[in-house]
Amino acid sequence: MSGLWTGIFCPQVALQAHLRLEPDFGDPERPLAVHDLCRGRERVIECNRSARRHGVAPGRTLADALAIAPELHSVARCRGAESGLFEEIALTAYQYSHQVALTGDGVVLESGGSRRMHGDMDGLLSAIAGNLEEKGLFVRLGTAPVPAAACLLARGRRHIQQLKELELTLAEWPLRKLSLSTAEMDRLEGLGLKRVRDVLALPRFERERRLGRELNRYLDRIRGRQQTPLVYWQPPEAFHHLLELPVPSARTEALMFAFNRMLQHLEEWLKIRDRGLTALEVELHPEDRGRVTHLAAGLGRPGFQRDRLLELLRLKLEPVRLGAAIERLVMKAESTLERRPPQADLWSGTNVNDAWPALLDRLRARVGEDGLSGLAPKADHRPERAWQWTAPGKTVTASESPPRPNWLLPRPRPCRIDDLRLVDGPERIESGWWDGHDCRRDYWTAHDRHGNRLWVFREYKPRDGWFVHGLFG
Amino acid sequence: MQTRNSLEQLLNERGDLWRGRRRQPAAALPTGRAALDARLPDGGWPRGKLTELLPECVGAGELELLLPCLAGLTRREQPVLFIAPPLIPCPQSLIHAGLDLARLVVIRDAQHAFWAAEQCLKSGLCGAVVAWPATDRVDDRAVRRLQLAAENGEAPIFLCYEPGCRPPPSLASLRLSVRSGGDIDLLRSRGGHATGTIRLQTDNVIPMTRRDHAVR
Numbered sequence: 001m002s003g004l005w006t007g008i009f010c011p012q013v014a015l016q017a018h019l020r021l022e023p024d025f026g027d028p029e030r031p032l033a034v035h036d037l038c039r040g041r042e043r044v045i046e047c048n049r050s051a052r053r054h055g056v057a058p059g060r061t062l063a064d065a066l067a068i069a070p071e072l073h074s075v076a077r078c079r080g081a082e083s084g085l086f087e088e089i090a091l092t093a094y095q096y097s098h099q100v101a102l103t104g105d106g107v108v109l110e111s112g113g114s115r116r117m118h119g120d121m122d123g124l125l126s127a128i129a130g131n132l133e134e135k136g137l138f139v140r141l142g143t144a145p146v147p148a149a150a151c152l153l154a155r156g157r158r159h160i161q162q163l164k165e166l167e168l169t170l171a172e173w174p175l176r177k178l179s180l181s182t183a184e185m186d187r188l189e190g191l192g193l194k195r196v197r198d199v200l201a202l203p204r205f206e207r208e209r210r211l212g213r214e215l216n217r218y219l220d221r222i223r224g225r226q227q228t229p230l231v232y233w234q235p236p237e238a239f240h241h242l243l244e245l246p247v248p249s250a251r252t253e254a255l256m257f258a259f260n261r262m263l264q265h266l267e268e269w270l271k272i273r274d275r276g277l278t279a280l281e282v283e284l285h286p287e288d289r290g291r292v293t294h295l296a297a298g299l300g301r302p303g304f305q306r307d308r309l310l311e312l313l314r315l316k317l318e319p320v321r322l323g324a325a326i327e328r329l330v331m332k333a334e335s336t337l338e339r340r341p342p343q344a345d346l347w348s349g350t351n352v353n354d355a356w357p358a359l360l361d362r363l364r365a366r367v368g369e370d371g372l373s374g375l376a377p378k379a380d381h382r383p384e385r386a387w388q389w390t391a392p393g394k395t396v397t398a399s400e401s402p403p404r405p406n407w408l409l410p411r412p413r414p415c416r417i418d419d420l421r422l423v424d425g426p427e428r429i430e431s432g433w434w435d436g437h438d439c440r441r442d443y444w445t446a447h448d449r450h451g452n453r454l455w456v457f458r459e460y461k462p463r464d465g466w467f468v469h470g471l472f473g
Numbered sequence: 474m475q476t477r478n479s480l481e482q483l484l485n486e487r488g489d490l491w492r493g494r495r496r497q498p499a500a501a502l503p504t505g506r507a508a509l510d511a512r513l514p515d516g517g518w519p520r521g522k523l524t525e526l527l528p529e530c531v532g533a534g535e536l537e538l539l540l541p542c543l544a545g546l547t548r549r550e551q552p553v554l555f556i557a558p559p560l561i562p563c564p565q566s567l568i569h570a571g572l573d574l575a576r577l578v579v580i581r582d583a584q585h586a587f588w589a590a591e592q593c594l595k596s597g598l599c600g601a602v603v604a605w606p607a608t609d610r611v612d613d614r615a616v617r618r619l620q621l622a623a624e625n626g627e628a629p630i631f632l633c634y635e636p637g638c639r640p641p642p643s644l645a646s647l648r649l650s651v652r653s654g655g656d657i658d659l660l661r662s663r664g665g666h667a668t669g670t671i672r673l674q675t676d677n678v679i680p681m682t683r684r685d686h687a688v689r
Contacts, residue, residue, distance in 0.1 A: 367582035377564040407560040451654030471532030
């Protein structure tokens with residue numbers, strides 16, 4: 001396996017998974033920790049600088065930590081959020097290389113092939129780091145000629161391109177810098193081995209007999225003597241993103257912030273899959289396991305603009321009454337289409353083409369799918385069936401018809417003929433024997449006492465009588 | 474003649490000069506009726522301004538009054554929005570008046586009529602907006618907001634109040650009541666002096682008796 005590999009290491013992953021969902025990454029002065037069940041007790045596994053200043057350190061039991069620093073805010077570790085974080089990093093990495101793999105504590109990607117795209121290695125690395133930072137992720141990057149070592153070097157931000165140099169560097173490393181299990185570490189220390197060099201100095205046969213084949217294989221892999229088996233990561237076929245809010249909230253601003261993060265993720269997924277979004281669905285799961293709130297936003301034209309979607313979601317969220325605080329968000333790309341880049345007007349530079357669908361989307365988000373439509377004639381002689389609501393902007397052709405009033409009543413209203421003066425007519429309409437809505441009518445234009453022009457008819461079938469059906473004017 | 478033209482030109486160039494009664498005609502949309510154009514202060518429907526229509530009853534003639542102008546806009550590929558119309562606009566009649574239905578968007582939500590109208594005006598994409606707000610939603614703040622939104626764009630906004638609605642005193646540049654039968658009372662026109670009744674001939678509909686066949 002030749003080439004150059006970049007490892008992405010995410011320090012304090014549990015803490016970061018929590019903090020990136022808080023605007024401005026929370027207050028740095030607030031002592032914050034993440035705890036987990038560890039050796040039978042709730043223990044602090046990661047904490048921020050402020051907590052350290054208060055004397056809290058990883059490894060302490062939660063009870064101890066709270067005794068030292070009563071103002072400490074500690075949250076339980078959420079493994080789902082962490083793996084979600086790695087998925088997001090992988091998705092970002094996938095934009096720079098098609099060979100991306102998850103290693104459990106980080107992500108590696110093949111970077112030798114794409115470094116020239118960004119000028120040189122430094123350009124590529126700063127592009128990756130910058131992209132992740134925008135999403136609120138702070139990572140360390142390292143480079144090595146073999147994937148297994150790239151992850152190790154990322155922890156110390158080391159960049160080594162030659163295999164020879166890598167071997168020399170690793171030989172000087174203390175063993176605890178490798179990712180070894182506690183049992184393996186104990187055994188090695190029991191033998192009095194401190195550095196990688198010490199282990200390698202043993203004859204190979206002896207090493208395999210005493211330390212097991214697994215460790216030897218690991219040492220060979222990080223030194224590039226043996227290939228690292230990698231399962232390449234693939235972007236998911238469908239977008240389905242789950243987000244646990246660190247602090248359940250019903251505040252619009254907190255939810256909008258989380259939406260923004262999720263949309264960033266969606267944006268990358270769409271870019272990689274080369275799709276345009278047409279419908280988006282968001283589920284809000286409340287803390288008390290109550291009713292799930294659904295928000296749906298549609299785009300008239302496949303595409304993606306984060307600020308526009310955020311605005312649509314805000315419009316949808318505003319009228320919703322959230323009974324309880326929301327603890328979990330699920331975002332789904334309900335439907336996507338092949339992406340067709342919008343075409344800007346060459347002369348004016350503004351994208352008028354795109355602005356009109358955007359306006360309709362915004363209106364639709366508030367008034368509902370049925371609240372906005374176009375109007376079209378329908379081929380039927382019965383006036384109440386001769387019109388229909390359509391999608392706006394649909395071109396329609398209508399056959400020549402006799403004059404009609406400007407307004408139609410939703411349903412004809414009975415009227416007294418004595419109050420009216422018939423002016424013009426009749427127009428006989430007899431139709432509908434085939435669909436059970438058979439009718440026979442004579443339509444007239446009439447004037448009422450106030451001078452309004454009405455469209456009235458005398459019906460013979462199915463009932464007898466005079467009705468108003470429309471208004472001129 | 475030459476000197477007169479150059480004097481006119483000089484006077485027009487000076488923006489700080491106020492000339493009594495000789496107003497610079499603002500860009501206006503022709504109403505499609507010469508009798509009406511002559512009486513309106515701008516010589517047509519004022520662009521980028523609010524026009525209020527008070528029909529005497531539903532369907533007194535406000536749509537008939539606006540149709541020629543709206544039809545002209547749609548033919549120039551400008552979208553026209555109907556917001557919360559009280560009844561169903563008949564597509565055949567609109568086509569007959571020359572309106573391109575592909576450019577017409579109808580919003581059927583009286584609740585958000587003011588909001589929708591404001592969004593349309595702010596976007597600057599619409600040719601004209603016609604709204605029929607529900608009486609209980611009308612207040613001077615909402616109307617003022619609409620007036621401000623209109624001023625940013627080119628599109629005229631027509632507010633057709635429900636019959637019997639007493640609209641708030643507003644800054645609308647034009648307010649007219651539409652009587653049954655189609656005559657118009659000019660109630661208020663900003664910058665113009667003329668108020669009073671304008672008689673319009675609305676009998677431009679082809680009488681039905683002239684048709685040579687009945688639809689069967």
